[in-house]
Amino acid sequence: MAKFIQILKDINELIVFKHSIFALPFIFVAMIVASKSANDSIWFGWELLILGLLCAVSARNFAMAANRYLDRDIDKDNPRCVSRPSVDGRIGSGNLLIFIWINALIFVIVAYFINSLAFWLSFVILALLGAYSYFKRFSALAHIMLGVCLGLSPIAGAIAVLAEVPLWVLLLSFGVVFWVAGFDILYSLQDMEYDKKMGLFSIPSIYGVKASMFICGVFHFLTILFWLLFIISANLGFIAFLGVVVSGVILYFEHRIVRRDFSKIDRAFFTLNGYLGIIFFIFVLVSLW
Incomplete structure (x- = not known):
């Protein structure tokens, strides 16, 4: 029993399950907006809730495990990554591959039971997640x-409910793309020197700190712009608009924290961005309700 619990802990450390908080709120934003537009109700049913959660979890497990598997040669020399289960030997390459393929299979099977469009697009989504x-x-x-990978989440949510891709969900997704790309630039500041040494490509390693902060600022400006267009396109009203304003304030403080002290990058990356997704969802939910 103790060994089984340890395996679960190692898997959780591998995929960092708590970081699912970045994508899940936007999946559910898309699902409740789609349900409201199609059925005049924000509730899309228990079946879609369970299938949607299974898709979200299996897709993320696949993406994280594939990333850890493919990055083993990079991570083994990075002081920040050497303690990962995929590097220190706690989870071997063979077991990691089994975990990757099991989650890919779960994702495709669950997508099949949602609708035909979700099923056929599941292969495209897996290819993009693996390519990152x-x-x-x-x-x-x-x-x-990376932004595109997470930006697929709300599109998948809309497809699950509507079996189509409306304009408003594309605007929501573009916002997610630039939101994720922006905070990934901030996060990669930690590995700037290591990336230079290893010849890896990141905006900080190529353009430096000041340019990275500027590009990140532009990306997050585009995030707010696209989310405002989403609110307008989906006719969500004033409360949802306030949600975008609050999101903009959170992003402002995220930049302020990182500019003052790079050692606080984890706080800006995990804590503030985690709150942002939940808060955005709550404002949209209240607006529809």
Whole structure:
């Protein structure tokens, strides 16, 4: 029993399950807005809730495990990453591959039971999630690629309910893309010197701190712009608009914290961004309710 519990702890450390908080609120934002537009009710049913959660968890497990597997050669020499289960031997390469394929299979099967569009797009989504790890080896667009991976979440949520992709969810997703890409630039400031040494591509390693902060600021400005357009396009009203304003304030403080002290990057990355997604969801929920 103790060994089984330890395995679960190692898997949790591998995939950092608590970071699911970044994508889940936006999946549910898309699902409640889609349900309201289709059925005049924010509740989309228990079946879609369970299937949506299974898809979200399995897709993220696949993405994180694939990233850890493909980055083993990079992580083994990075002081920040050497204690990861995929590097220190707690989870071997064979077991990691089994975990990756099991979650890919779960994702595809669950998508099949949602609708045909979700099923066929599940293969495209897995391909994009798996491709992310390669981007940092040849392009600083890796930040955008990570944003695209999480930006697929609300699109998947809308497809689950509507079996189509309306304009408003594309605007929401573009906001998520630039939100994630921006805070990934901040996060990669920690590895700036290591990336230079290893010849890896990131905006901080190529352009330096000041340019990175500026680009991140532009990305987060675009985030707020797209979310405002989402609110307008989906006719969500004043309360949802306030949610975007509050999100903008959170992003402002995130930048302020990082500018003052790089040692607080984890606080800005995990704590503030985690709150942002939940708060955004709550404001949209109240606005619809």
